[in-house]
Amino acid sequence: MxxxxxxxxxxxxxxxxxxxxxxxxxxxxxxxxxxxxxxxxxxxxxxxxxxxxxxxxxxxxxxxxxxxxxxxxxxxxxxxxxxxxxxxxxxxxxxxxxxxxxxxxxxxxxxxxxxxxxxxxxxxxxPLVLLTAWEALFDRCNLQPGQRVLVHAGAGGVGHVAVQLAVIKGARVCSTVGTEEKARLVRQLGAELAILYQQTDFVQAVMDWTEGEGVNIAFDTVGGSNFFKSLEAVKVYGEAVTILDFDTANANWKTARMRNLRVSQELMxxxxxxxxxxxxxxxxxxxxxxxxxxxxxxxxxxxxxxxxxxxxxxxxxxxxxxxxxxxxxxxx
CATH class of the missing domain: 3.90.180.10 (Medium-chain alcohol dehydrogenases, catalytic domain)
Structure with a gap:
């Protein structure tokens, strides 16, 4: 062969x-x-x-x-x-x-x-992107109907199926994207809000969208400092899940501790x-x-x-x- x-x-x-x-x-x-x-x-x-x-x-x-x-x-x-x-x-x-x-x-x-x-x-x-998104949202975070979710890089491989699975579950979704074209795609897939992260502070955009409360779940597919910044967009007793290694050199867990967040890692x-x-x-x-x-x-x-x-x-x-x-x- x-x-x-x-x-x-x-x-x-x-x-x-x-x-x-x-x-x-x-x-x-x-x-x-x-x-x-x-x-x-x-x-x-x-x-x-x-x-x-x-x-x-x-x-x-x-x-x-x-x-x-x-x-x-x-x-x-x-x-x-x-x-x-x-x-x-x-x-x-x-x-x-x-x-x-x-x-x-x-x-x-x-x-x-x-x-x-x-x-x-x-x-x-x-398969790999479906399994990653499903396990992160459903197995790790137990996503429920009506919850609000932040999906990073919602036009990417994992992100674009995560947006859809969350919507199918009955959740409300916002997503970070890099271009207007990608913003149109994630909206077509069901996201209520597409955040152009290069032009907009995504934490502030999430807080505006949730009336200052924050999302129930932040799903990080980017890694690095993005994960720790995402914790600022999660509500008290919320959850954050990442598919990448933590940036231990620049880790700041204070926000997670003060908000009693549950943090998960996903490796399918x-x-x-x-x-x-x-x-x-x-x-x-x-x-x-x-x-x-x-x-x-x-x-x-x-x-x-x-x-x-x-x-x-x-x-x-x-x-x-x-x-x-x-x-x-x-x-x-």
Missing amino acids: KAILMTAPGSPEVLQLQEVPDLAIQKPTELLVRLKAAGINPIDTKLRQRGTFFPDQMPAILGCDGAGVVEAVGAEVQRFQVGDEVYFCNGGLGGHPGNYAELATIDEKFAARKPRSLSFEEAAAA LTPMLQGLVAAQQHQAEILEACATLFDEGKLKIHLQQALPLAEAATAHRLLEAGSMTGKLVLVI
Whole structure:
């Protein structure tokens, strides 16, 4: 099969299209999937730059997100059959092969049926960002109808699905964005307020929007000082969740302490990294629930650009350039 191999940590040029042996089913509960598309995520570029979680297993095939057609099933598979269309977040961290390839294997417990209303490219763009937003808002923060939520970078990969999931839940949403075009997008997705953070103090804008009270939940997808500034926009006994490391060098927890805030971190890769089967099954259930939302027209994925598999290095350069709207995928 053809695959993009990461030959060593480094620049995008370490991603090389090569011919490698076909994958085969190793366990009776596995699926062999003929991939049609693979999603590109920031974790891919970080692993390419610094090395994977399994540096002794090189070269590696990156790519956590995939969508394709079941080509073969193990003897004990019950949920799927040959010809089924699936999407999933699995592999790509340096151990189990990722999805920048023509074939993938996955335990049936971790796969979900592809939304009928989405193309393979759209479906491949969705899993990691859906799981991140769902876990952050629902599993970490227990978002409730009527609550107010601040979503940072609401036109980005995670942000644009977080806005929609919050609205579907019945929450009221405001979001920071960088341009008027992105402001229009987040409003179309259901945000009541789009804050151009380069021109406006987002804390003041949030306070004006909430009549001085603050939001119930701040969802940080930016990191750095942005997280700690966000705490100023959260109401007393509210919550803040981030998908990035805390900036410990410049940490200021006084606001969180004085407001009795609950602070959470979200890393949807934890179940895969630690082999937590029940948690990975829960993630597949999340993707099944989101497939229903897609097919009911309640949820959309914004696909910015699709590139051929051979142009994986170009896709990494585009993502690393920043200011991405929505998602990038590779077409296989």
